[in-house]
Amino acid sequence: MVNNVNIKSTLLLFLFFIYENSFYGCNLINSTLQGHSRYVISLILLLYCVISVKYIQYIPKGIKQCFWAIVLIPIISMVNCFYIQNQPFELSILTWLGHNAHFLFLFVLFFYKIKINEIVVAIRMFAIIYSILSIVQVINPSFQILFATFNEDGSLFMRNGIVRIVMPGSSFVLFAYIESLYRFFENRKKIYLFLIVFFLVSIYLRQTRQLFLAIFIVSTIMTIHSFKETRNKTYIFTFVIILIIAVLMNFDSLFGAFISQTKDEFNDSDYNRWVAYDYFFNEIFSNIFVFFFGMGKAALNSSFAKKIEELWVYDGISRNDVGIVGEWYTFGLFYVLSYLRLCYSIVIKHRRYIYPLVRYFVICSFCHCMFIFPLDDTVLWSCIIYISIKSINTNDSSFNRHNKSLYQSGVLGIK
Numbered sequence: 001m002v003n004n005v006n007i008k009s010t011l012l013l014f015l016f017f018i019y020e021n022s023f024y025g026c027n028l029i030n031s032t033l034q035g036h037s038r039y040v041i042s043l044i045l046l047l048y049c050v051i052s053v054k055y056i057q058y059i060p061k062g063i064k065q066c067f068w069a070i071v072l073i074p075i076i077s078m079v080n081c082f083y084i085q086n087q088p089f090e091l092s093i094l095t096w097l098g099h100n101a102h103f104l105f106l107f108v109l110f111f112y113k114i115k116i117n118e119i120v121v122a123i124r125m126f127a128i129i130y131s132i133l134s135i136v137q138v139i140n141p142s143f144q145i146l147f148a149t150f151n152e153d154g155s156l157f158m159r160n161g162i163v164r165i166v167m168p169g170s171s172f173v174l175f176a177y178i179e180s181l182y183r184f185f186e187n188r189k190k191i192y193l194f195l196i197v198f199f200l201v202s203i204y205l206r207q208t209r210q211l212f213l214a215i216f217i218v219s220t221i222m223t224i225h226s227f228k229e230t231r232n233k234t235y236i237f238t239f240v241i242i243l244i245i246a247v248l249m250n251f252d253s254l255f256g257a258f259i260s261q262t263k264d265e266f267n268d269s270d271y272n273r274w275v276a277y278d279y280f281f282n283e284i285f286s287n288i289f290v291f292f293f294g295m296g297k298a299a300l301n302s303s304f305a306k307k308i309e310e311l312w313v314y315d316g317i318s319r320n321d322v323g324i325v326g327e328w329y330t331f332g333l334f335y336v337l338s339y340l341r342l343c344y345s346i347v348i349k350h351r352r353y354i355y356p357l358v359r360y361f362v363i364c365s366f367c368h369c370m371f372i373f374p375l376d377d378t379v380l381w382s383c384i385i386y387i388s389i390k391s392i393n394t395n396d397s398s399f400n401r402h403n404k405s406l407y408q409s410g411v412l413g414i415k
Contacts, residue, residue: 081296
């Protein structure tokens with residue numbers, strides 16, 4: 001697989017992924033400077049969008065509509081943000097440039113004719129470094145000052161007796177885990193078994209129960225599919241049995257604290273996440289315009305942002321804790337429906353033509369969307385959409401004939 005990639009393109013993708021994820025959340029990076037640089041990057045992406053506009057005709061209609069809705073609906077939300085939260089349009093525009101505009105990275109991928117394998121290898125490289133940094137923080141406490149998250153009192157962000165690793169970029173690790181599991185079922189090489197365990201350890205250190213559940217669901221689906229398709233069923237069956245036995249033997253040490261914590265939280269009527277669901281649902285249904293187009297995204301240092309911060313500080317309510325409901329509150333029903341339709345297009349409508357890794361990743365992301373909304377990783381999802389488009393153009397014969405000229409130019413090659 002590595003032999004089929006352009007080293008320069010792959011390395012540049014890898015470095016851009018690091019930049020987009022705030023250099024793994026390194027505390028030495030000037031966040032203000034990086035925030036300003038994102039505006040510059042957005043303007044460059046807008047330029048690529050203009051010069052690459054010819055590629056729009058090769059995007060399947062359903063995916064095209066979802067993509068533009070995800071990019072443009074937040075602009076409509078600025079109106080609600082202005083009239084309800086008194087947030088100036090210029091601040092909302094800067095917020096859009098710093099986040100949603102980065103979906104336009106799709107056109108950079110088109111312009112440079114990036115191969116699917118190059119994207120996958122770059123994601124794997126990012127995930128490997130992410131996992132190394134996660135594990136090193138637990139092994140070497142002195143390293144934690146660079147990447148660990150701190151509480152307001154200066155203490156480390158702990159859960160279940162160990163440092164909780166909350167570096168940005170965990171979705172890349174999820175994709176890399178799914179890719180490794182898929183490759184292992186495909187060719188049963190030991191290196192992929194090592195990567196499976198390696199990425200799982202990294203995800204475990206994040207200590208997010210919703211991710212565990214999503215991984216369990218997608219891993220089960222992948223195992224069933226692999227069991228149906230492979231001739232050597234004994235090998236897959238043995239691997240699964242050994243994995244189940246290993247988990248059961250260490251179940252209490254691995255998940256006992258999580259289960260105890262979850263029980264305590266569900267027994268507590270003031271459990272913050274459920275209070276947050278109630279709060280944001282009330283906000284959504286209180287205004288017809290907010291219902292359809294959202295309240296808009298709070299700009300840094302605005303009065304709206306201070307209101308959001310006070311909700312967290314005094315009431316423990318956070319938009320980030322309620323996933324798709326929080327996104328509904330921010331950008332409205334049409335934005336959420338666009339995400340759901342995108343998932344439908346990739347997983348169901350075009351399932352025969354789309355790269356399996358993408359389908360499995362979208363399923364996994366959907367499984368945790370009620371708690372962690374996937375589209376916050378804009379560049380990763382622009383890659384997911386790009387791979388989906390290339391897969392359809394390559395594998396769907398009816399779409400292939402319509403776009404024959406594109407194949408002749410070599411733009412949509414998959415090798």
